[in-house]
Amino acid sequence: MRFADFSAGQVLVAGPASVDEASIVTFAREHDPQWFHTEPAAAAEGRFGGLIASGWQTCAIAMRLIVDRFLHGSESFGSPGVAYVRWPHPVRPGDELNLRADVLEVRRSRSQPTLGLLRWRWRLTNGDGIEVLDLEVTSLFDLAGRIDS
């Protein structure tokens, strides 16, 4: 999509993304090596009754869906940050995650007319319809810049 294709009020969907034990363990060994992310047997005895994904992996899963479906072919060039991230329920092996993105605001910078700002809310739900991620992020678009291809 191009920046011009986004408008406030849009509801965009993508997915599912499949999560398996190997991807949870691989991500966590490198980035978040805590036992409830990396050790299935110990995690089975733990508070969640099984392995759960790092919250940062959950964010990364949403990002990948967003890039493949919406930012590919766009003038996107980065982000200044995220308003909030909530991880209301854990992501587990076998989950199939669906993304819903609500476009909150689309505008051009007043001071830099070729700078587009998109504020949107991303939510992931698992196969039971339970929300596992909720965040609001601003994406930046260089309307005079390269199109992702």
Place this chain on the structure above:
Amino acid sequence: MRFADFSAGQVLVAGPASVDEASIVTFAREHDPQWFHTEPAAAAEGRFGGLIASGWQTCAIAMRLIVDRFLHGSESFGSPGVAYVRWPHPVRPGDELNLRADVLEVRRSRSQPTLGLLRWRWRLTNGDGIEVLDLEVTSLFDLAGRIDS
């Protein structure tokens, strides 16, 4: 560290973590495949004059430093979310990132006395002292649970 070792007002430091081009490209190919994260030649011609890391990788780098230095050996079992994330400047190949964590609040849940809550601010700066990450996150500790080892 154990939950009991944290106290409001503490300033904790960790690092450095080294970032190279291969790790930026590898992370982004899987999680955030946009050209300014994955294509060095195109990125060199782009807005930032070179490859930059995915913001989610920057978060993951902070997480790894936090786990290795502070959560290892603790009763940590997860997080409900992040109050905000800011990526004020890009992370580039060759960066050496240092972490500063400011402990904002440490308390036990009123309703669940074995639940410890730690609210802290994590910041990463590069070798020039420029801030590349700023976030505030809540970590949860199960004071009756397993110690990470």
